[in-house]
Amino acid sequence: MDVKKLLKKMNLEEKIGQMLQIAPHNFISKSDTKIHGFEYDLGLTNKQVFSAGSVLGIGNAKEQQELQRKYLNDSRLKIPLLFMADIVHGYETIFPIPLALSCSWNTDTAFHSARISAVEASTAGIQVTFSPMADLSREPRWGRVMEGYGEDPYLLSMFVRAMVKGYQQDDISAKGNIASCVKHFAGYGAPIAGLDYNTVDMSRLSFYQTYLGGYEAAIDEGSKMVMASFNTFDGIPATVNQFLMIDVLRNQLNFNGVTITDYDGLNQVIAHRVAHDQREAAIQGVEAKIDIEMASSCYMKNIEKLIETSIINENDINAAVGRILSFKNELGLFDNPYGHANIDDEKRLIKSKEHLAKAKEIAQECAVLLKNESNILPLSNNSKVAVVGPYATSKSTNGVWSWKGSINDNISLSEALINQGVDVVYINGENPLPTDIDMLREIDIVICALGEDIEKTGEAKSIVNLELPLFQVEWIKLAKILKKKVVTVLYNGRPLVLNNIDQSDAILEAWYLGSKSNEALTDLLIGKINPSGKLTMSFPRHEGQIPIYYNHLTTGRPFNKDVHNIYTSFYLDCERTPKYPFGYGLSYSKFEYENMIMSDKEIYLDESITASITITNKSNVAGYEIVQLYIQDEVSKIARPEKELKGFKKILIQPYETKTVKFNICIKDLSYINSLGETKYEYGRFIIMIGSNSNNVQKKYIFFKENNNEDKKYT
Numbered sequence: 001m002d003v004k005k006l007l008k009k010m011n012l013e014e015k016i017g018q019m020l021q022i023a024p025h026n027f028i029s030k031s032d033t034k035i036h037g038f039e040y041d042l043g044l045t046n047k048q049v050f051s052a053g054s055v056l057g058i059g060n061a062k063e064q065q066e067l068q069r070k071y072l073n074d075s076r077l078k079i080p081l082l083f084m085a086d087i088v089h090g091y092e093t094i095f096p097i098p099l100a101l102s103c104s105w106n107t108d109t110a111f112h113s114a115r116i117s118a119v120e121a122s123t124a125g126i127q128v129t130f131s132p133m134a135d136l137s138r139e140p141r142w143g144r145v146m147e148g149y150g151e152d153p154y155l156l157s158m159f160v161r162a163m164v165k166g167y168q169q170d171d172i173s174a175k176g177n178i179a180s181c182v183k184h185f186a187g188y189g190a191p192i193a194g195l196d197y198n199t200v201d202m203s204r205l206s207f208y209q210t211y212l213g214g215y216e217a218a219i220d221e222g223s224k225m226v227m228a229s230f231n232t233f234d235g236i237p238a239t240v241n242q243f244l245m246i247d248v249l250r251n252q253l254n255f256n257g258v259t260i261t262d263y264d265g266l267n268q269v270i271a272h273r274v275a276h277d278q279r280e281a282a283i284q285g286v287e288a289k290i291d292i293e294m295a296s297s298c299y300m301k302n303i304e305k306l307i308e309t310s311i312i313n314e315n316d317i318n319a320a321v322g323r324i325l326s327f328k329n330e331l332g333l334f335d336n337p338y339g340h341a342n343i344d345d346e347k348r349l350i351k352s353k354e355h356l357a358k359a360k361e362i363a364q365e366c367a368v369l370l371k372n373e374s375n376i377l378p379l380s381n382n383s384k385v386a387v388v389g390p391y392a393t394s395k396s397t398n399g400v401w402s403w404k405g406s407i408n409d410n411i412s413l414s415e416a417l418i419n420q421g422v423d424v425v426y427i428n429g430e431n432p433l434p435t436d437i438d439m440l441r442e443i444d445i446v447i448c449a450l451g452e453d454i455e456k457t458g459e460a461k462s463i464v465n466l467e468l469p470l471f472q473v474e475w476i477k478l479a480k481i482l483k484k485k486v487v488t489v490l491y492n493g494r495p496l497v498l499n500n501i502d503q504s505d506a507i508l509e510a511w512y513l514g515s516k517s518n519e520a521l522t523d524l525l526i527g528k529i530n531p532s533g534k535l536t537m538s539f540p541r542h543e544g545q546i547p548i549y550y551n552h553l554t555t556g557r558p559f560n561k562d563v564h565n566i567y568t569s570f571y572l573d574c575e576r577t578p579k580y581p582f583g584y585g586l587s588y589s590k591f592e593y594e595n596m597i598m599s600d601k602e603i604y605l606d607e608s609i610t611a612s613i614t615i616t617n618k619s620n621v622a623g624y625e626i627v628q629l630y631i632q633d634e635v636s637k638i639a640r641p642e643k644e645l646k647g648f649k650k651i652l653i654q655p656y657e658t659k660t661v662k663f664n665i666c667i668k669d670l671s672y673i674n675s676l677g678e679t680k681y682e683y684g685r686f687i688i689m690i691g692s693n694s695n696n697v698q699k700k701y702i703f704f705k706e707n708n709n710e711d712k713k714y715t
């Protein structure tokens with residue numbers, strides 16, 4: 001398709017239509033697509049609806065084909081509709097929520113889950129997914145941390161890349177592939193006080209050093225679209241923020257694909273009180289080069305007049321529509337408007353045996369063993385077990401943003417344990433606690449399946465109390481009064497404050513692991529699979545510590561436990577460390593780290609150096625260990641974090657085997673980004689750290705030098 005020629009044939013109304021995205025029910029009243037967002041009457045005429053260029057969500061292949069056919073019948077130039085949807089962690093085969101996925105520290109899990117999501121969603125005619133969410137967040141109060149990949153920019157970027165690759169592979173028009181729209185540009189993961197949609201107020205330094213990397217990684221990996229975020233940035237809503245949308249996105253990151261607002265995002269510029277009305281919002285959107293307006297009608301209702309009165313230049317509209325049409329062309333829609341929607345493929349591929357098997361395998365890598373006193377886990381063969389608490393019988397393990405997944409496909413933890421032959425003698429998923437506790441007396445271990453209600457996680461689900469409700473904790477107390485061992489399995493979408501479940505002998509962080517959650521968890525509980533996940537967000541001891549993250553600066557008055565000085569950076573009423581740090585997670589194996597060696601003490605420009613360490617599995621259980629590399633720039637022109645993750649390896653170590661892990665460190669790993677977004681290198685001493693988590697590392701020093709004789713500092 002020659003996009004330029006097509007553009008020339010289009011009238012203004014048709015062009016503006018391409019810049020509108022609306023939900024399917026606007027076209028077909030009976031659509032069963034679920035939409036995330038408050039819906040109101042957009043006030044569009046039938047003609048305007050049928051000029052819209054893209055659709056938000058679609059129920060299945062049949063619905064997509066019917067809608068596309070109906071649309072094309074009426075369409076003068078036969079420009080196909082484009083179907084987009086939120087396929088965040090699975091279509092119908094549901095994978096672990098993204099936060100859990102990142103705890104695998106294995107980007108293959110992201111790649112394969114995105115691949116399968118793409119294969120399934122494309123059979124239903126979906127051509128673009130609003131994923132990955134590359135918003136870095138240090139805010140467990142914010143419900144959307146479940147959609148992200150944790151608190152670390154390096155790890156997050158790796159996962160974001162794998163997701164984009166998994167969705168798109170090398171050709172977005174090929175069967176089984178869909179295009180990725182990275183979101184929410186930018187800084188959405190840093191709302192003040194963890195309150196969703198709240199103001200974001202960050203320095204340019206934080207923006208460039210910490211928050212930008214995730215989006216940049218997605219774009220670098222070829223993500224075809226970018227969604228603007230709801231928040232303000234420097235006082236201007238991101239949707240119309242020219243610093244973000246033009247200076248950074250278009251000019252610095254060289255993004256030349258299609259941009260889209262978030263749901264009703266352009267209209268919300270009015271609520272932010274940065275535009276008086278939809279007309280002003282439309283002007284600001286066009287000036288920020290926002291191509292598609294999702295679920296509001298500022299463009300549709302105003303652009304024509306704004307061009308007539310020369311307030312908007314039609315060339316800007318042509319540029320936006322050109323980008324949209326080129327994207328449709330790249331997706332192959334002009335040749336095949338239905339994409340890969342195919343009812344037979346839907347039946348054959350969705351929730352296939354292979355897909356579900358992969359979902360289970362991935363889920364097994366994502367749970368994190370937080371505590372295991374006296375090696376109570378894995379459960380021994382002859383233990384008599386009780387399974388209690390709200391998740392004992394619940395099948396609700398998909399996590400939000402899994403609108404096509406059905407919990408009816410899942411099984412509960414008690415069912416999964418029974419299926420594996422565990423001697424489950426008591427099950428109670430009801431509250432309050434039973435008055436008759438005789439049944440509990442004969443059991444050895446109480447598995448408390450506790451957690452957050454799924455509806456408390458995700459968009460618009462901010463909370464201030466991160467503790468489990470007391471009625472759930474009562475189960476642990478009761479078990480302890482009866483002198484039973486307690487294994488707590490936690491289902492949640494954010495780091496929680498776990499003090500009130502401290503009495504548990506073991507804690508398995510289960511997150512929401514998707515369709516095969518409880519089968520995977522059972523394999524871990526019985527030791528068929530050895531837990532290997534590690535945390536990608538710090539777990540606070542108290543809500544008052546938030547935001548708490550491992551890669552913080554040192555401060556001018558760092559706390560030193562060995563020196564008595566009250567004028568240092570600490571809390572009077574709480575330890576300053578997290579309860580469970582970034583990178584932490586246990587295994588049934590026992591790994592010992594020793595003998596860290598640097599291949600050289602000095603590193604010069606354009607060179608690299610190797611750090612190695614040996615790890616021995618001092619147990620009779622084979623297991624995966626996630627070995628982490630952190631670096632500190634000891635002295636630099638701007639204050640740098642105490643440590644930053646610069647590499648990791650996940651390795652299998654057989655019983656009593658010793659393995660050497662090597663990390664290649666190059667000059668880029670020693671660089672930093674300044675407040676202008678420039679990469680800087682400074683000579684000097686660096687601390688190289690390798691360990692099992694951010695709080696447990698061995699250290700070596702290296703010098704970065706210009707040449708053999710010099711160690712002067714310069715930028």
Ligand code: NOJ
Nearest residue numbers: 036037086130183262263
């Ligand atoms: C609002 C959410 O913020 C965004 O992530 C999502 O993609 C859109 N709604 C569309 O559902």
